[in-house]
Amino acid sequence: MTQLRLPLQRPEGARKDEFIVGDANQAAVHHLEHWGTWPVMAALLTGPRKSGRSLLARLFTRRAGGRMIDEAERVSETEIFHAWNTAQAERKPLLIVTDHAPPDWSVRLPDLRSRLAATPVLRIDEPDDALFTALLQDQLERRELYAGEEAVAWMLRRVERSYLSLVRIVDALDDAAHEAGKRRISIPLARPALSARGLLVQGGGEFRHEEP
Structure with missing residues (x-):
């Protein structure tokens, strides 16, 4: 897209x-x-x-x-x-x-x-993968956060792709980054942050043992 x-x-x-x-x-x-x-x-x-x-x-x-x-x-x-x-x-x-x-x-x-x-x-329909990715990166940048391609791809496979979910995901990542004193969103940071708020819907939760 x-x-x-x-x-x-x-x-x-x-x-x-x-x-x-x-x-x-x-x-x-x-x-x-x-x-x-x-x-x-x-x-x-x-x-x-x-x-x-x-x-x-x-x-x-x-x-x-x-x-x-x-x-x-x-x-x-x-x-x-x-x-x-x-x-x-x-x-x-x-x-x-x-x-x-x-x-x-x-x-x-x-x-x-x-x-x-x-x-x-x-x-306006719910976002496809490409639009969801662009919106996610845009919203993170607005909060002076950065997520690399690997972290974004990891999240994309495990979260609900809707506009409301996007807002909640960015809020969770922002809070986690602030608490950790970091601006880069990594998979180890994103996994517990999203899991704690019930935002991981396809694996990747804190109770699963998996590779990134």
């Missing part, structure tokens, strides 16, 4: 606003990059928690000059309905971020339900 940085305008040095593009989110990014061709000036963006969906929406609205509604399930349906209509009238894109698209998202307001039925759904 080719790792890319989402080509959206942002302040210099604002690394927290970098969004790594991979197979799991590439289709959604492609659709957002071509918002000027949308027949309906709105889109639904769904994906797992911690997948970067809110960050992607913020970067998009910053570039396109539109509006985002985050965690839409918690927002008044009337407010979303009016925002959808305004987006069409003003030709400014509306990006609605939600856990699920209808019908999994139960919308009661009939007028909003009909409009969402005509709205494209963009999905």
Whole structure:
């Protein structure tokens, strides 16, 4: 997989606003990059928690000059309905971020339900190996930690590859590195740190005798 940085305008040095593009989110990014061709000036963006969906929406609205509604399930349906209509009238894109698209998202307001039925759904999937690896290395670097290829490959074979798991893995490694006074993540450091928090799902635990 080719790792890319989402080509959206942002302040210099604002690394927290970098969004790594991979197979799991590439289709959604492609659709957002071509918002000027949308027949309906709105889109639904769904994906797992911690997948970067809110960050992607913020970067998009910053570039396109539109509006985002985050965690839409918690927002008044009337407010979303009016925002959808305004987006069409003003030709400014509306990006609605939600856990699920209808019908999994139960919308009661009939007028909003009909409009969402005509709205494209963009999905972020769970990361594949390549994207998970890139995100792991990126998050470690943000905390000034370093894991070599061997340690990353070892973890990749033994952890759940999801966005939520990634956050918990990085937290565990950060805590272990801080306690050990190290910045390099090795297999001997990672094994007990991840095992203690129940993050090793395919061997490598502290109760297994195995070679790295």
